Amino acid sequence: MEDKLNVTYITLGGHVELQKYQYLYFVVMFTLYILIICCNSTIVCLIVIHKNLHEPMYIFIAALLINSILYTTTIFPKLLTDFLSETQVFAYYTLAFSEFLLLAAMAYDRYLSICKPLQYPTIMTKKTVSVLLILAWLVSACELALAITLNANIKLCNLTLKGIFCNNSVYKIQCVSSVALSIYGVFILLNLALLPMLFILFTYTRILIICYRSSKTVRNKAAQTCLPHLLVLINFSCFITYDIVIVRLESDIPKIPRFIMTLQIILYHPLFNPIIYGLKMKEISEHLRRLLHLLCYSTVVLCQD
Structure with missing residues (x-):
């Protein structure tokens, strides 16, 4: 009976004046959460509904946006209820690293489409797309599951996190740092973030070389389809780098700037x-x-009635 009652509660100390502005926090975060869900879901629905968007490139985009919805859902409900779940850190990093794997799959798709257009239909089949999507989520989930297992029995000496949700800052409140977990953490970072980034850079370098030697039409096509992927990659890489480095370096950043930067991680991307x-x-x-246009027209008609 005593074991069942032995529950550890961790305080999230990264909030600024939480008690004073708790209702404002709730309204703003809830509004942004709904906005994120609506924006991502709208693009996903458009891709599902319109047959001319049933191509690998757009399927990968839909998967990336679904990943953003799941990524947001692992954090926002916890912020809204101010409740910390033991599985939050696992879900957060599983979906974060899945983002890199999905971007790598999209880079591969663009490479085949632009550099090997004749072989593209035979290589990038529906089966290939399905396998890449499953691997993007499954590989990161399996590797993070092992990290959670290694972390399960480690004791905590401090019950206050500096952040506003459970991320890798949890390692700083452990009594003793696990060497095995630190080594495995580096392995995960190299395997699920650095290698996909290097692969993406390699494929886009090859695309740039091909485009430089090709016609203006090919260059325009490459710019139109590849530029958004690169912008998303750069944006997400910066925030993940901050999320990892800020904890590892134990930088003594003031509470408000830390709070603002952490919010950008979960809102901006x-x-x-x-x-x-x-x-x-x-x-x-x-x-x-x-x-x-259809929504605007429908609104005008309803207002007139």
């Missing part, structure tokens, strides 16, 4: 994805424009 793909991808932007 999930909102950035649907905006960049909705505006920069021509096929998606056309369907989005039609949808907005």
Whole structure:
């Protein structure tokens, strides 16, 4: 009976004046959460509904946006309820590293489409797309599951985290640092973040070389489809780098700047994805424009009635 009652509660100390502004926090975060869900879901629905978007490139974009929705859902409900779940850190990093693997799959798709257009239909089949999507989520989940297992029996000496949600800052409140866990953490970082980034840079370098030697039409096509992926990669890489480095270096950053930067990690990227793909991808932007016109027309008709 005593074991069942032996529950450890961890305080999230990264909030600024939580008691004073708790209702404002709730309203703002809830509004942003709904906005993120709506923006990402709209693009995903457009891709599902329109058959001309049933191509590998757009399927990968839909998967990336679904990943953003899941990524947001692992954090925002916990912020809204101010409740810490033991599985939050696992889900957070599983979906974060899945983002790199999905971007690597998208880079591979663009490489085949631009550099090997004749072989593209036979290589990038529906089966290939399905395998790449499953691996992007499954590989990161399996590797992070082992890390959680290694971390299960480690004792905590401090019950206050500096952040506003459970990330790798949890390692700083452990009584004794685990050498095995630290080594495995580096392995995960290299395997799920650095290697996909190097692969992406390699594929886009090859694309740039091919485009430089090709016609203006090929260059325009490459710029139209590849630029959004690169912008998303750069954006997400910066925030993940901050998330990892800020804890490892134990930088004594003031509470408010730390709070603002952490908010950008969970807000800016999930909102950035649907905006960049909705505006920069021509096929998606056309369907989005039609949808907005239809909504505006329907609103005007309802108002007149």
